[in-house]
Structure formats: structure tokens, C-alpha cells
Amino acid sequence: MSTQPGDTAPDQVARLLALVPYLLARGEVRLDDAAAHFGTDADQIERDLRLLFMTGVSPGLPGDLIEVDLEALEGDRIIRVDNADYLARPVRFSPAEATSLVVALRTMVEAAPEEARDVIERTLTKLEQAAGQDGEGLLRLHVTPTPLEASAVVPVLEAALAHGRQVEITYYVPSRDQESQRLVDPRGLARVEDLLYLDAWCHTAQGDRAFRVDRILSARELDTPVADPGARARDLTGGWFTDAETTTVTLRLAPPARWVVEYYQVTAQRPGPDGTIDVDLEVASEQWVQSLLLRLAPHATLLAPAHFADAFTAAARATLNLYEDDGVDLS
Template identity: 90%
Template sequence: MTTQPADTAPDQVARLLALVPYLLARGEVRLDDAAAHFGTDAAQIERDLRLLFMTGLSPGLPGDLIEVDLDALEGDRMIRVDNADYLARPVRFSPAEATALVVALRTMADSAPEGAADVIERTLAKLEEAAGADGEDLLRLHVLPTPLEASAVVPVLESAIAHGRQVEITYYVPSRDQESRRTVDPRGLARVEDLLYLDAWCHTAQGDRAFRVDRIVTARELDTEVADKGARPRDLTGGWFTDAETTTVTLRLAPPARWVIEYYQVTDQRPGPHGTIDVDLEVASEQWAQSLLFRLAPHAMLLAPADYADTFRATAREALSLYEGDGVDSTRTPQDHPHTTE
């Protein structure tokens, strides 16, 4: 009996980078076909996909993550991914990014083994050729405004912030593939890593929101003034959420769900009964907490707050009721049996 050779971390990263464009180009692919294409087994591709749906664009909020249709994967053994179109396009480097790559590659070239040194030299030559400058000129390039900062919506937002007026925006939500029109009170623009965000009070959602500017399709400054002229922009750079806008959620995690501790910022953790662990997370949306719990089911239980738990039970029972008559017991929810591994 032949066994697959042990998979290394570099092997998996390389496969993941090739896997997404391969899937996007085909729409959907059978699990076994994808395994054959990449010279591995179906179990390994499934592990890759379960890692993939926890990755995406920074800063990694739910709308930024790659979406994998787990129902299709587990039911029909079909692979479908979404919200990853940026990996299907050729990489375009800004001058700053190209410069950083050149500096890093030159540093590596000094100590790289002979085979790797040749690859580094060829890569350097391609970067310098693409930049239209020799290496020394490339290192002296100034950082130019990105297309995002030069986009038409930014001046509109800046003007509305300066004048204390409301803005009507059309905002694209990739997780639902929908555009929504909403009126917001803009407070400020903030750069978080490589992305620009609008900090605002959203009258549609009746709450504080941070909108990714590259997902604002249109923006129109209104004549109406913002509700609170003294409102100051939040500091989004030091952390996404402040105490004023979050709720502490307590989850009880069985062993298969402990990846939450590694993936999300947990404020506290304590041993629970029967090998479980209780964790506290700060969340800014009840809907997001419910979405996470559905992903973890049946290996997690929502302990607090009580109203979140009640809403989740009602939502889960409503979902299960759709399967009545198919042998599913709709009186039990994932909340009722979270520890199937015991």
C-alpha cells in the first residue's frame, strides 16, 4: 500500500497559492480531481481548504476571508471558493513594494546557496526590468499615491468630514455579493496596514462602522449635517474594537474547536468541564458571533451573553426546521450537543 510522503509547511503554502487560481478558473471542481491535479490525496486537499477559509486579506475580518462552501465539500465532495478574486489576477507591485522586495532579495543573495542564488538573481533582474530602472534607481523611487487614495470617493469623504455633513454611500459586501445604500455620519479616514477605512456612524445599521474605502462604490456628500458634530474618529490603527463598541462573548470549546484560540484574539481563557476550555472574545456584532458559532458547531457552546445564546438557539432551530421530514431532529440545536468527541 502506497502512502503519501509527509507534507511540509512550504509544500502546503505553495499548493494553496496555486489551488485558489485553479479553482477560480473552473468555478467548481470535484475534490478527487483537485487531489489528482496536485499530486496528493483528497484528505490533504480538504485540510488545505479548511485552512484556506481562515485566510484572506488583512486585517482578516469576516468579509475579508476567503469563502469555502463546506456544505458542498462535505456533501457532494465538490469544491467552490469565493471572495478570492484578487488571487486570480497577476500580482502588481507598487514602487514601495518592489523596493522592499529588491532590498530583501539582495540581503538573501549574499548568504543563499548556489542554486537559490541563481533564482534570486533572475528574480531581481525581472523586478528591475519591470520597474524600468536599474537597481540603484529602484531603491530611490518615491512612494506614489495608490489607486485607492486617488479614487473619486476619497475627496468626497474628505470634504464631508471637513464640512460636518452626512454622506450617502453605496457599499459592496463581498460575503453576500450585494451592494447596499446607506447614509453615514463620517468621522475620519484611517489607514490600517495597507487598507484605507472610513470611520463613521451608520444610520442604516444604527451603530459605529468601519467601511473599507475600496468597497465604497459611490459616495455623495449631502446637505444634511451630521447628528453629532463633536464626535471624534476612533483610533482604528491600534486595534479594531474599543470597549465602547464591543460585547464580551464567552464560548466553551471542545478540542476540535480550539483553533479559535490561535486564530482570534482571546481576552481570557479558563479550563472547562470534560476537557473543554472557556474563552472570552470581544465582538462588535452579534451576527458575526452567530456566524462563528455555526462554523464551530457542534464543538462549541455560547455561554454568555444570555440574549446572544437565546437568539442563536432560535436561529439554529429555524434553520433545522427547513430539514423536517428528512430525518433531522429539529428539536436539538448544535448548542444542545457541543461535545461530540467526548
């Protein structure tokens, strides 16, 4: 992590935690104004912003990461960020996370330097007071139980599994901020760390899906039996699956666009012709892909899937038509 002289890594982390809410509250900010506000220089703020490209919510798919308008930053020296609204919401811990935090703080307080011990002890006291002797007070810290312990849809899913019946669910995908109705054949429930997943065949998507139970907003057991009563649940504990419905996108990147590999999680990359590279990304939003390609143009080509490429071509032509309608000469 690159910092300016006298600026430590903890300093940069603290600044980043304050920088994003500061920018979200203002919509857009001049780079020099942000530097003055945080008592640093513009080059350091720009390094901070480029680091934001690699941060976001789990599972870290491209649509989950914070977006920074690099064109505005490099051209007009104006900062615009997007896809970071979740930072305005209260932090929520699972019981396991809260317990781990308390244990870690108790361990740290013994070896901490004198100037840090007081802060750790005050934080530890607040956590323990909120948790209470038996942990029931954790809700005062916005701590939510794990889906296995609290989700109202779990009994519905368990009943459907026992009866071999289909389920109609309403599922929320944060990376697209969308809710969708799904008809699924449930095959099993699997606990992976602190999350519970429903393994199912999704008739809506016509494919296997692993749904995070805490993102299932409602579930209704139907009278219709599952299509394949003998289907067995998959092993979801190996870390190979994603919890959102994703599509594999293949991009061909020219050298000026190779920064994508540094900022986004690619699942595979291969050498392409004339110094290019071909990369695969798992994405949950076609709109996000179109936005990325418009930023990368003309240094990136969408190779697959074909219907994404067709949609992007149509969107690019529509954008050009807007400029032509306004009398802008693009030649």
C-alpha cells in the same frame, strides 16, 4: 507546519497556492483524486486543507477566512472549499509593497545560491521593467496607487470635513459581499500604513465607524450639517479598530468544538462550566455565524448577542422541518 517525509515547507506552500484554484475550478474533488493530482498522499492533502482554515484576506476576521467543508471531508472524503474567490483575481500591490519587493529581491540576489539566483534575477528584471525608471509602469503589474493618492472620493470627503457637512456613502464589505448606503458625520481622515480610513459617526449603524476609503464606492456631500460640529477625530493608528462593521459574538464550546480557537481569531476566551470554554469573535456576517454553529452542533452554544441566538434557533428549526417534510426520522 507538518509535512510528509521529503516534503518541505516551501513544497507545501507551493501546493497550497495551486490547490485552491484547482478545487475552485472543479467545485468538489475526491480526496484521493486531489492527492494523485499533486503527487502526494491523502493524509498530506487533508493536513493542507486544515491549514487553509487559518488563511484568508486581511483583517483575518472569521468571515474573511477560507472555508473547508470538514463534514464532507471526514465523511465522504470529498473536498469542498468556499470564500476563496479572491484568489482568482490578479495580485495587486500598492507602490510601497512593489518597492519593498524590488528592494528585497535585490538584497536576496547577492546571497542566493546559484540555482535560485537566475530565478530571482529574472523576476527582478520583470518587476523593474514593469515599474520603469520613474515607477509609472507599475500599472502593467496591476499595481494600484494607495487610496490617499488615487481615490476619487477623497476630495468629496475633504470638502465635507472642511464644511462640517454630512456625507452619503456607498460602502462595500468584502466579507459579506454587500454594498450598503450609509449616512455619516465625517470627523477625519487617517493614514494607517498604506491605507486611508474615514473616521465617522454612522447614523445608519448608530455608532462610531472607521471606513476604509478604498471600499467607499461613492460619496456625496449633503447640505445638512453634522450633528456634533465639535466632535474630534479618533486616533486610528493604534491598531485597535477594524475596518468592517463587526459584531462581537460569544460562543460556549464543548471539547469537540474547541478546534475553533485554533482556526479562527478569537478576541477573548474564558473557562466555562463542565469543561467548556467561552470565546469571543468579531464577525461581519450573521449568516457566517449560523453556518459555523450548524457545523459545530451539538457542541456549541451561542450566548450573545441575543438577536443572533434567536435567528439561529429559527434557522435550525426551519432546517429540521425540511428533513421532517421529506420523511426523514431524526429521533
